[in-house]
Amino acid sequence: MDPIYSYSHRIQYYETDGMRIVHHSNYIRWMEEARIAFMEDVGYGYDAMERDGIGIPVISVTCDYKAMMRFGQTCRIDVAITTFSPVRMTLSYEFHDAKTDELCGTATSGHCFVRENGHPVSLKRHLPEIYEKYRLLAQPKQQP
Numbered sequence: 001m002d003p004i005y006s007y008s009h010r011i012q013y014y015e016t017d018g019m020r021i022v023h024h025s026n027y028i029r030w031m032e033e034a035r036i037a038f039m040e041d042v043g044y045g046y047d048a049m050e051r052d053g054i055g056i057p058v059i060s061v062t063c064d065y066k067a068m069m070r071f072g073q074t075c076r077i078d079v080a081i082t083t084f085s086p087v088r089m090t091l092s093y094e095f096h097d098a099k100t101d102e103l104c105g106t107a108t109s110g111h112c113f114v115r116e117n118g119h120p121v122s123l124k125r126h127l128p129e130i131y132e133k134y135r136l137l138a139q140p141k142q143q144p
Helices: 025-042 046-051 128-137
Strands: 005-010 058-065 074-084 088-097 103-112
Touching (some): 025 046, 025 074
Antiparallel strands (some): 088 103
């Protein structure tokens, strides 16, 4: 995966279990942290999207754990848009130990663009300049 954004997260004690190993549910939270930071860095984050009447709910999540992460480590989360269309987007994530670069996990999250009433909306038609901004970042499975 060629990341387009990297996000750092210092692992907190409360995110671990009794063995000081990160509980699996936290990876999903970190994906959201990284996704929000990425979108803000692109220049059109969740706040702007919501002001424009667009929601971006999660419709699918996968996560594969490769190596344990523990309290005190810093996790680098690399983010990439892997599929993109006018109404959907999939992001991929890689979790690395920031110090050693060891790959500790991989994940994806699928999203759709919806209006406030929950109905799908074409980002290409509704906000063409934003659609183009994200489309240019998508790799390599772009859809028109």
